[in-house]
Amino acid sequence: DAxxxxxxxxxxxxxxxxxxxxxxxxxxxxxxxxxxQALGQGPQFIFQYYEEEERQRGNFPDxxxxxxxxxxxxxxxxxxxxxGDSALYLxxxxxxxxxxxxxxxxxxxTRLLVL
Amino acid sequence: AQTxxxxxxxxxxxxxETVTLSCTYDTSESNYYLFWYKQPPSRxxxxxxxxxxxxxxxxxENRFSVNFQKAAKSFSLKISDSQLGDTAMYFCAFMEAFxxxxxxxxxxTRLSVLx
Numbered sequence: 389d390a391x392x393x394x395x396x397x398x399x400x401x402x403x404x405x406x407x408x409x410x411x412x413x414x415x416x417x418x419x420x421x422x423x424x425q426a427l428g429q430g431p432q433f434i435f436q437y438y439e440e441e442e443r444q445r446g447n448f449p450d451x452x453x454x455x456x457x458x459x460x461x462x463x464x465x466x467x468x469x470x471x472g473d474s475a476l477y478l479x480x481x482x483x484x485x486x487x488x489x490x491x492x493x494x495x496x497x498t499r500l501l502v503l
Numbered sequence: 504a505q506t507x508x509x510x511x512x513x514x515x516x517x518x519x520e521t522v523t524l525s526c527t528y529d530t531s532e533s534n535y536y537l538f539w540y541k542q543p544p545s546r547x548x549x550x551x552x553x554x555x556x557x558x559x560x561x562x563x564e565n566r567f568s569v570n571f572q573k574a575a576k577s578f579s580l581k582i583s584d585s586q587l588g589d590t591a592m593y594f595c596a597f598m599e600a601f602x603x604x605x606x607x608x609x610x611x612t613r614l615s616v617l618x
Binding site: 421423428429430431432433436444446476478480491492493494495496497 | 538549553606607610
């Protein structure tokens with residue numbers, strides 16, 4: 389049973405560019421959340437997707453957007469990259485969003501470096 | 504807004520000894536969930552243990568146990584018989600118990616298990 393997978397593992401971009409990160413949830417999971425983890429800090433919630441819609445959003449600007457596909461996989465897009473966007477981006481999935489399941493399972497993350 | 508505090512940025516323990524990591528949180532909600540996640544140097548976030556606030560009994564998972572003090576809003580993690588593989592960042596996380604809520608993480612405690 390594959391767990392949560394993310395791609396790519398590492399990414400280097402320059403300021404002003406755009407980036408897309410991808411996540412495949414654990415089998416049987418239909419809810420995907422994205423987190424930003426700056427170096428030496430705890431993860432910060434970006435947003436959560438369920439049934440292809442953004443269900444909840446954290447305190448992140450509109451430069452951060454996402455998408456969920458019918459197969460429950462998800463993308464995180466960041467436009468107009470800033471140096472401060474350099475971080476580990478974590479994807480987490482949880483099962484059956486229509487009946488509350490509180491435990492989230494995390495992927496290995498994508499390390500983004502903005503130069 | 505909920506906040507999670509971990510007052511010990513770094514801790515160390517000798518192999519086979521016991522260590523306790525502290526976590527306090529702030530919320531006005533009465534029903535919620537608490538978690539401890541482990542993030543080894545390989546960076547994959549792994550669920551260690553979870554606690555439902557409505558349960559008075561403290562959760563245990565093998566060598567890991569918690570001391571949940573709801574009135575004090577305290578949620579500490581005890582690791583018994585520490586092993587070298589326990590070396591990691593440990594994050595305390597809070598989640599309100601209703602549909603679609605996100606995790607709020609603490610800043611983490613870096614635990615080193617010494618041989």
